[in-house]
Amino acid sequence: KNQVEQSPQSLIILEGKNCTLQCNYTVSPFSNLRWYKQDTGRGPVSLTIMTFSENTKSNGRYTATLDADTKQSSLHITASQLSDSASYICVVSAFGGGADGLTFGKGTHLIIQP
Amino acid sequence: EPEVTQTPSHQVTQMGQEVILRCVPISNHLYFYWYRQILGQKVEFLVSFYNNEISEKSEIFDDQFSVERPDGSNFTLKIRSTKLEDSAMYFCASSQRGGRQETQYFGPGTRLLVL
Numbered sequence: 597k598n599q600v601e602q603s604p605q606s607l608i609i610l611e612g613k614n615c616t617l618q619c620n621y622t623v624s625p626f627s628n629l630r631w632y633k634q635d636t637g638r639g640p641v642s643l644t645i646m647t648f649s650e651n652t653k654s655n656g657r658y659t660a661t662l663d664a665d666t667k668q669s670s671l672h673i674t675a676s677q678l679s680d681s682a683s684y685i686c687v688v689s690a691f692g693g694g695a696d697g698l699t700f701g702k703g704t705h706l707i708i709q710p
Numbered sequence: 711e712p713e714v715t716q717t718p719s720h721q722v723t724q725m726g727q728e729v730i731l732r733c734v735p736i737s738n739h740l741y742f743y744w745y746r747q748i749l750g751q752k753v754e755f756l757v758s759f760y761n762n763e764i765s766e767k768s769e770i771f772d773d774q775f776s777v778e779r780p781d782g783s784n785f786t787l788k789i790r791s792t793k794l795e796d797s798a799m800y801f802c803a804s805s806q807r808g809g810r811q812e813t814q815y816f817g818p819g820t821r822l823l824v825l
Binding site: 645647 | 751753811819
C-alpha cells in the first residue's frame with residue numbers, strides 16, 4: 597500500500613532560524629512529489645513539485661530535495677519568518693491513475709516563534 | 711489572483727440530515743476535486759470530476775456521496791444521510807488540466823460538524 601511518512605510531527609523554531617522537514621515514501625510507480633503549505637483553516641497551497649529526475653527545486657526561501665533511490669525528500673526553510681508557521685504536507689503521486697495514486701502525508705506542524 | 715471559493719465556511723448538522731457543500735472553482739479550470747481532512751488526520755482524496763462525469767473516486771466516496779456541477783460555475787458535494795464520522799474539513803480543488811503533474815488549487819474548506 598502506498599504510504600507517506602513525515603517527520604517531525606511538529607517543530608518549534610525561532611524566527612530567523614533554518615529548519616528541515618523530512619518525507620519518506622513508499623509509492624510505486626513514482627510520478628512526482630509535491631510539498632504543500634497549509635495555513636490554519638485554509639486549503640493547501642503548492643510550494644514545489646519534483647519528478648524522478650529532479651534532485652532539488654527552490655521556491656524563494658523554500659528548497660526541496662528528492663532522493664528517488666532512497667525514496668526520501670526534504671523541505672528546507674531558510675531564514676524563517678512568522679508567516680512560515682503552518683503545516684507542511686508531502687504528497688506523492690503514482691503513475692497509472694486510480695484514486696490512491698495521490699498519497700498525502702500527515703504533515704509537519706511548524707511554529708515560528710518571535 | 712483567481713481563487714477557489716467554498717461555502718459555507720462552517721456547517722453544523724444533525725446525524726441523518728443531508729448537507730450540500732458548495733464550491734466555485736477557478737473559472738478556466740476543467741478538473742474538479744473533493745478532499746476531506748478529519749481533525750488531526752491527513753488529507754484524503756474523495757473524488758475527481760471532469761466533463762460532467764466522475765473520473766476517479768476513493769472507497770470513502772460511497773453511495774451516500776454525490777457530486778454535481780449544476781451550472782457553469784458551481785461544483786457541489788452532497789452527503790445524503792450524514793454520520794458522526796463525516797465530521798471533517800472538506801476541501802474543493804480545481805486544476806486547468808488533468809494528470810498527476812498538474813497543480814491543484816485548493817479552496818479554504820468547509821468545516822462540517824455532525825452531531
